[in-house]
Every structure is written in C-alpha cells, then in structure tokens.
C-alpha cells in the first residue's frame with residue numbers, strides 16, 4: 001500500500017513515499033524556501049543502487065506548487081515510482097496541534113478539518129499550513145484517504161496535575177491554556193523501540209529529543225507522563241534558537257522597557273537558546289567554535305547540558321525509577337560529547353556511560369552504557385515519517 005507522508009513547515013515541505021508495511025521509504029524529498037524564486041528541491045530515489053538524487057533550484061510560489069512538483073517527480077515517465085496520483089492510497093499529514101481532541105492518528109473528515117481550524121489560535125504558525133496542505137492533498141490525490149498524525153497526541157495521556165498550570169481555572173476551560181507538549185511522534189517512536197529493546201513493555205523511560213527544537217519526556221507503560229514543552233514549543237530545554245524555560249517576568253520587564261509583544265516573541269523563539277548565547281544555532285558550528293577556544297560556546301554547552309540534567313533528575317522522580325535514557329534527533333544521535341557531558345553527573349541514579357561505546361557505536365538501537373550501569377543509555381535514531389506511515393497504515397488496516 002503506497003502511503004505518502006507530508007511534513008509541511010512555513011516555507012518547507014518534506015515528503016516520503018512508503019510501500020507499507022515495508023519500513024524503508026521508496027523515496028524522500030525536501031523542498032525549501034517555498035514562496036521564493038530560489039526554492040530548492042531535493043528528491044532522492046532509494047529503490048536504485050546507488051540512490052539517485054535530483055536537485056534543482058526554481059521558483060515555487062506556494063505549497064500547492066511544491067506539491068505539484070512532488071507529484072511530477074513521483075510520476076515522471078523515466079524516474080517515477082508511481083503511474084499516477086491514484087496509486088497513492090493514503091496521505092499521512094504531520095499536524096502540529098491536535099489540542100485535547102486528538103490522542104491518535106485520525107482519518108480526516110470535514111469535521112476533523114474544522115477542529116484543526118479551531119486550533120489555529122493555539123498553533124498560529126503551524127496548523128494553518130498543515131490545514132492548507134491537507135486541502136491541496138485532497139485535490140491532488142482525490143482517491144487517497146487523508147490521515148492526520150498530531151505532534152501533541154502522544155502527550156494526551158499526561159495526568160491533569162502534570163498538564164495544568166497554576167493559573168485561574170477559567171484560562172484552562174475557556175482558553176485551553178495547559179501543557180500540550182510536542183515532538184510526540186518522535187517520543188512515541190523511540191520509546192517503543194526502547195521498550196522492545198529492553199523486552200519490558202512497562203519500562204520507565206526518559207526520551208530526550210535534541211534537534212533544532214528540543215524536548216524531554218517521561219514515559220511509562222508506553223504512555224507520556226510529563227514533557228518539557230508546554231502550551232507551545234517554547235518551554236523546557238535550551239534549543240537552537242528558543243530560550244526554553246524562563247521566568248515569565250522577563251517578558252513584562254522587556255515590555256516595560258519598550259519592547260513590543262511581537263519583538264519579545266521573536267526574541268525568545270528566534271534569537272535565544274544557543275543562537276542567543278553564542279551567535280550560532282547549529283551544534284556543529286558551536287562545537288567548532290569550542291575547539292577554537294570560544295568561551296561563549298563553552299558556557300552555552302554547559303547551560304544546555306545542565307538544563308537536560310535537571311529534567312532527568314525531575315523525571316526520574318516523576319517515574320519513581322528509571323530503566324533507560326534515550327537520546328534521539330540530530331544532536332542526540334550524533335553529538336557523543338554532549339551525551340557524555342549530560343551523563344557525567346548522574347552517578348546517584350547509577351547512570352554510567354561507556355565512553356568508548358558512546359564514541360563508536362552504530363546501529364538502529366545503540367546501547368552506550370557500561371555493563372554495571374543500572375540504567376541503559378540508548379541512542380535511537382528517530383523516524384517521524386515512518387511513524388506517521390505506520391500509524392496511517394494501522395488506522396486503515398483496523399478501519
């Protein structure tokens with residue numbers, strides 16, 4: 001069954017085509033700088049050896065034009081993988097915000113679309129673009145089922161004492177102000193892999209997703225109990241350009257100093273985190289700066305690791321025990337020095353990293369703890385697209 005997965009951002013579009021239940025995509029694609037004359041497309045075909053990559057730069061006015069390019073590449077007479085759009089049986093959409101309405105992958109109906117629309121105020125940057133891509137995909141693939149997989153869904157299992165803020169109840173009931181959490185598809189994917197690796201379905205896990213955005217989740221019995229992102233993805237860990245946790249009074253102080261609300265929003269989301277501390281947001285560049293003796297980079301890495309350690313301690317308490325730490329996403333999977341720094345001071349939990357394994361280990365699930373560590377330390381590559389394809393496939397199989 002051909003399932004196309006679409007992950008749309010404000011100016012980008014990522015897609016993967018799966019032939020489910022096979023877990024390797026047939027092709028992957030990325031379109032960047034949509035809305036400009038210099039949009040960039042990279043379309044990789046993985047069914048041939050060596051893989052074939054088509055790259056080109058051209059004007060792409062909007063997401064609709066981007067999806068059209070994708071369909072042309074997918075059904076190209078020479079390099080195409082499908083004959084026509086009708087070969088696609090389902091399109092799985094990553095939708096950022098599902099509010100309290102969606103705890104699972106959901107078949108998209110007019111009512112579901114209305115609910116996604118109702119949630120625009122909670123995710124003003126993401127849900128409108130997700131909605132738009134659903135509408136385009138409905139037209140482009142009229143015979144396919146459209147399925148939404150929400151970033152927030154996995155965290156709907158959090159208990160109320162974890163997801164409520166200590167503010168007047170009406171703000172929760174009338175305005176929906178509560179912790180939602182994000183990166184749920186990734187946390188679900190890696191925590192299921194970890195539980196399978198441990199052979200323990202009720203494992204107590206801390207899943208640490210360190211990409212451009214970063215979040216950490218306490219998982220037990222396959223359920224999210226608490227997570228570091230909150231009402232929005234701004235809360236929690238130090239990220240590429242987001243501050244993570246900060247005293248809300250800082251916002252009022254800046255506004256009193258003459259900043260507009262928009263300026264503070266931009267400051268905390270786009271100019272903070274590693275970017276604010278070092279002038280760089282890419283961890284590889286920050287590592288290079290560290291090697292060159294940059295003191296700001298050294299301090300920023302200390303702050304980044306320290307914040308994660310605080311959350312590990314806190315979530316070990318939430319779980320009242322710990323079977324494994326999971327590292328995933330760009331930094332979590334690749335930055336062995338960061339894993340080393342985070343695990344260095346966790347002796348009280350009997351977390352002991354094996355430095356050699358940590359540096360060299362490869363594979364789908366990498367165990368990088370010492371044999372005497374009470375807690376496993378696992379490096380597990382995340383794969384949100386595959387998770388979306390699997391959830392879409394399972395939904396159709398059981399429907």
Ligand code: ADP
Pocket residue numbers: 210211212213240281282283284285329330331334335
């Ligand atoms: P996104 O959240 O956009 O999906 P990724 O999961 O791809 O992001 O993670 C991007 C981050 O991973 C960047 O900060 C990048 O520098 C970092 N990263 C990727 N490879 C490495 C590496 N080898 N060492 C350190 N950091 C890395």
